[in-house]
Amino acid sequence: MNRPGLRPGLRGVALLPILAGLVVPRFMVRRPVHDVLVVLDITASMNTADMVLDGRPIARLAVEKLALRRLLDRMPCGSRLAVAVFVERVPFLLFDPLEICGNYEPLRREISALDWRMGWDSESHIAEALLRSMQMAQHLGTDLVFMTDGQESPPLWWNGLPKFAPLRGSVPGAILGLGGNRLVPIPRFDSQNHQIGYYRSIDVPSDAKGMFAGHGNLTAEDTPHLRQLAALTGLSYRHLGTPDGLWRSVQATGHARRLVTRIDAAPYAAALALGIFVLSFAPLSRPARGRGRDRS
């Protein structure tokens, strides 16, 4: 026979999640975001167009900027980005860690304005700049990605590298190497950014060592040096082949911070209620005609 109690009951059940969703409105979830300091090498050798993107040659600095832009686009909202540029032995911090989505527009313009002409010196002491970048990241409480071609200029002194031991392993992150694996000349630009030839051997110190021995005016990615620095610092080394590599390395080597976000439960509750309510209209309790007749 008819069971009048079933449908009001089922529909009453549908009412419960809606009310629950409205009364207990939000629950917390933790989702991973990143806080990262990106340090860009803007020394002269970064103008060398010995990388390839979409089948065309592209300068190392341009790849750095594209990678940074890609990172800005890919990192989840709530992530914070700090950017420093380095020449000589000092990373220069442009701004403290800054939430990326709320400040997307000025960050995008800042990244596109990065230029080798911001450099205040022509030397590049990679290892020392890396040490100071680690200290900077430690101070800011961020991960570190250090982008460079690894070419020390002037070459390291006989006593070699700064002391990384106290900092070793204290900063999560990566060293990203840029540049080709063949020695090529370094282009030279004037203050208006027009190319005016290449560096000659008399323009650079003559005591180049390692892969640059006898070719101090030529450049390539100094991969052995970067691998050595990675081993000393506890950072991981990767070659930055495409602009995506920066975001991938932040994901792979960075330390994700769990950002607690509030999520509104009401839509989930409402979807559940909708399902239950609509199900209650399924012709479940319609009595079979035959049986109805039999029972009467």
Next chain:
Amino acid sequence: MTPPHLDHPMALWLLALCLPPLLGWGSGAITVASLRALPRDGISVIVDGGLRVLAALPVLWLTLGLAGPYRPRAQVTRLAGGAHVIVALDRSLSMHEPFALRGRKATESKTQASARLLAAFFARNPHSRFGIVGFSTAPILIMPLTEHRAAIAAAIAAQASGQLGDTDIGSGIAYALAMFGRDDPAAPHVILLITDGAGEIPEQVRLYLAREFHRVHAHLYYLYLRAGDDPPLDDGLVNDTDMTHPAALDAYFRSLHVPYAGFEASDAGAVAAVTARIERIESRPLPYTEDVPRRNYARLCFRLAALFLALHILLLIAERRDMPAGYGA
């Protein structure tokens, strides 16, 4: 009023779920011998239609809520006093020296003092847009001209430590002027130079500055971080051609014939004085945008759904399902 936007317009396909209640499915067939046994009743037809529509309303409102209706974040343009300010900030090595007023003990470097003064100035000018150019040997764009105050605050915070290279004031000011060259020409343009000293500006750069200052109509304020024994800004004895002296730089800026004032940061009121000058130059209010936050309507929809569902359930409970004698099968 504009129609609300939807986060998930595809959810509107779920409106098809209104059909089962509208078609009266599952309304619990009453077993009667024959429909003909029931008299046709106009009022019953209307009531039945009303009940079906009522049964569909929870589906309608739940679906609309799931589609995520909202009024988007809007930007309202308001008018207020304010200017477009580009700060040309000295980041050279000399800024590493301690900063202290005459006769007092230094507790901070000039770099720290400059960041502190800049932060104070920034806080006093909530309606101005800011941009920051650092200069040492070369100008460095620290943050482009923006109304995003968090970005400027983060940039200022980063300037409290670290110094590099020489001092090229001319290139810093030239960079700031170039930024104004791409900016809204109607906005009041202000360059705030913060440095601990002065420096030679090459003739070629001077010509450029003179031309550009008038082209972009920029005002110039020179905040001189004068510590302990540094020479004063109003030193009448100085030879005007020696640009390494702050008083000579001050004289050069005056000779540009642009709205200009020089201040010694040792004056406690230097920040207030510059702020007051900027407030005065606003010939007319400057439009700035204010965010009106996004507003969601989903919860309103769910409340309506709950209301209609409750009503529907009450009517179901009130339903008489026992048939008058004689009609039952």
